[in-house]
Amino acid sequence: MTAVRPSDALLQLRNLDKTFGSGETATHVLKSLDLSLQTGEMTALIGASGSGKSTLLNILGTLLSPSSGQFRMLDEDLFAADDAMLTAFRNRHIGFVFQFHNLLPDFTALENVMFPSAIREGRERPAARRRATEMLDRVGLADRIGYRTTKLSGGQKQRVAVARALMNDPALILADEPTGNLDRASAVKVMDLLGEINRDAGTTFLISTHDDKIAAACSRRIEISDGKIVSDHS
């Protein structure tokens, strides 16, 4: 087995396995998976339901620990890291855009966007407020910063989620079916926004999707089936 070495790659996975349960009920979801993502790539992760896309995304997002293998990102060995280190790493370097936006309903759009920064700083600093306002302006919601998220439309909520993902200027944004819950017009707006951010800021994206149009908009397509990468095209 080749050890993962520091390189230009943003992240590298080698022989990664993920098994849920044990004994007769064990489910082998990811099998000896190798993957490398370069900084600035916009990658689509496609595959049927149950193929292991979400599990892979959760492992890359440090929300889930792999069962075995090697996982390095930004030259950090994340396989051996404890929960506190993974939490701090996630906060600093990873942004999430979920299918169902997953915003905090009792907070305003601005507060939601500030959240990752406020968590890290322990308070809402003026500089964070300015950046969150800029992010909301960038996603076209400057006039909605004081709105509770429950008052926003589905497309607006997803754009707030994108702004939140950008807040800490992460190295990697993981998007799990980011347009899966949106109408076509909103979906196009959100994808245009993600593409724009990728081009302008060089932010790396890994987008899990069933939508061929979205996959076509990405510079790289990785297909996963039965826990293995079956195709990888740039």
Next chain:
Amino acid sequence: MPYAFKIALRYLTANIGQTALLASGVAMAVFIFIFMSALIGGLADLLVNRTLGNLAHVTVEATEADPPLLSRNTSETALVVRQPSTRRETGILDAGSFRDVIETLHGVSDATLEVDGGAVLIRGERVERVSVSGLEPDRLNAIIRFDRAMQTGTARLTGDTLLIGATLADDLGLSVGQTVVLRGDTGNSVTLTVGGVFRIGAGQIDGAAAFIDITTARALFDSPNTVSRIAIRLEDFNAAPRTAARIEAATGLNATPWTETSEQLFDALVAQARTGLVLKSFAMITIVIGIASSLMLTTYRRRPEIGIMRAMGATQGFIVVVFVTQGALIGLIGGISGGILGLVALVPFPSIEDVQPGQLPIDVTQGSIGLGIALTTLAATLAAILPARAASRIDPVEAIGQ
């Protein structure tokens, strides 16, 4: 504002109805705590006032003299058997100096000299056996509050007046201004005028006691240089055993706290206090269970949000702080509300001195309002730990997927 505090506050204000309901429950428990404290304290004060209130909290008497040897012949073995006297033969010499020392001790509010003895009160052909206490006129109200108990006449003693209880006055047909003869067990007699008639509410004092000037009592009982005892009132009657020990150490005299002279009353008060403690503990347990169960439900309801927070980089410690802060805030808000409710509800009750039969003896000053608020906040904080820890362990993947 610390961010965890902001989130906790937002969660409380986001569902104001639920928060208000929860805080109301806590406030009721705090009110019960305060009410029980005020009632138990007031009841104790009432009992003490009605019984111990007419007695000294600490009584200082001369140390018993060693029994005399019946045989001085050292070649023989002396067997000395002494029958305890019902009347103290020895008095306290130079009692004024001892009193000065006693009055400097912490917690002593008043100390007065007394010359006591037995006598008969004679009015014409009527004769009644009475217990006579010679009191210092300028400290007349030190132990018994005659000034609050007078039915007729004035609470004042001179060399030729006496104060008697209403029952005794009725028995002898006496009223203020009438003359009586007091004949002591020493055989000495003195003619006095009834200066006032009081009703304390204690049968022995109202029906068989007479109070005269200490100078008159010295002459009546042949005690020109000694006093029978120094009667002491304390700021806190519960401190009597400790203060008595300090008095003994400071004076070498025999100091007896009321807990020894009125042991049954003391036991009753202790039992009553324990009952109150149990009831107050139940109030606290109610708070703990109420807040813990409510926060458990809250954390369950907010599982997806907790998952989101964890995904955004919130540590487990941060989640714990958010929900423990919620518990503490509910405790504080409920505690303060209950404290205000207690004050508003209890202040209108009459003071213990003015309590009439059938009324609750509530002493709001013993309501332990500050303690109630502090204990409630502490209990609520502790109650929140379990749900907060459970919340911090929520798996973000599972929670977000809900």
